[in-house]
Amino acid sequence: MRRRELSRRSSPRWSLLGTAGQLVIDHLQGSRNRRRAALVALRAMRLIGDPPVSFTIGSNTLCIPLSHDLPVYCTAYPGYSNNLIRLATCVAEHHPHFVVIDVGANVGDSLASLRTVGDFPVLCVEPEPTYARYLEINAERFANVEVAQVALDESARDGVALTKQRGTASLDRATSGLVPVRSLDEILEDWPAFARPSLLKIDTDGSDFSVLRGAARLMRAVQPIVFLEWDPAFFTWAEARILLDWLCSLGYRSLLFWDNAGDFLIRVATNEADRVRDLTGYYSGRGSNRYCDVAIFADRDERICNAVYRNETALAERRATSLGQVLTNGPPAVVTS
Secondary structure, three states: OOOHHHOOOOHHOOOHHHHHHHHHHHHHOOHHHHHHHHHHHHHHHOOOOOEEEEEEEEEEEEEEEEOHHHHHHHHHHHOOOOOHHHHHHHHHOOOOOOOOEEEOOHHHHHHHOOOOOOOOOEEEOOOOHHHHHHHHHHOOOOEEEEEEOOOOOOOOEEEEEEEOOOEEEEEEEEOOOOOOEEHHHHHHHHHHHHHOEEEEEEOOOHHHHHHOOOOOOOHHOOOOOEEEOOOOOEEEEEEEHHHHHHHHHHOEEEEEEEEEOOEEEEEOOOHHHHHHHHHHHHHHOOOOOOOOEEEEEEEEHHHOOOOOOOOHHHHHHHHHHHHHHHHHOOOOOOOOO
């Protein structure tokens, strides 16, 4: 599959929209006034059409639909996904046969971030048809990548519909549809090369807990490090408490939390339910505008958890020191010739 297949409208108007859309995306990185103007123009262009545009993450350029909010989000949160990069870097250093499963791979933004770490095998799982097409195109840029277009849940069942908006998609369990639903344990029978992942990343906007429960066999036998969104917009505290107890029973002991801007928050044990409840309460009722990422470590990976924790706290200390210097000395002088 090639990018030109996405540009099925070859009219001059369609090409012009794509060119203008790319210009607007590029202007999101400019001054505040330029960003405001770009956002206004972007909203108007999306009413006309949805041509493919390019967006760069690190050193990797992705093909994405104009309707996708990835450039807007990365502009608002420059550290977005950097915590995943730092986590993967640390895990890869300790796992000689590093393998990743990316559930909710979307158009390949996490894949692009992971590829700044190395060329290890990655299985990308994405059910939404449009995002899966872009994902396949972007995956062609990299080696050792497999793509599975399927929705994951606790167990296999009849097809469901998906709700898609501005770069995200989630299962609509109340509506039947054409998207097949399977469990992660089940699809790994078809992808045996990924049966022992070092890192399991999940981002499904509402199904993360269900995906984990559908990987019960994997979680018991392999105990991969898990990285997922902790967004109370999609679960109750009672559901979260059940998940924590289940993780404890499987030998998972430590949790590292980041905010959705990628900044480290806190380290908590899986049996410290009160602390997790307080953090969950703080992020409740925010409509997914603010949420957490969490990395979950089993006992056997405590050494890796300690290393990640040290790296994150050292980064926070460097950031605080840098800010303190600016507050004390003022911004650096501008040198003119």
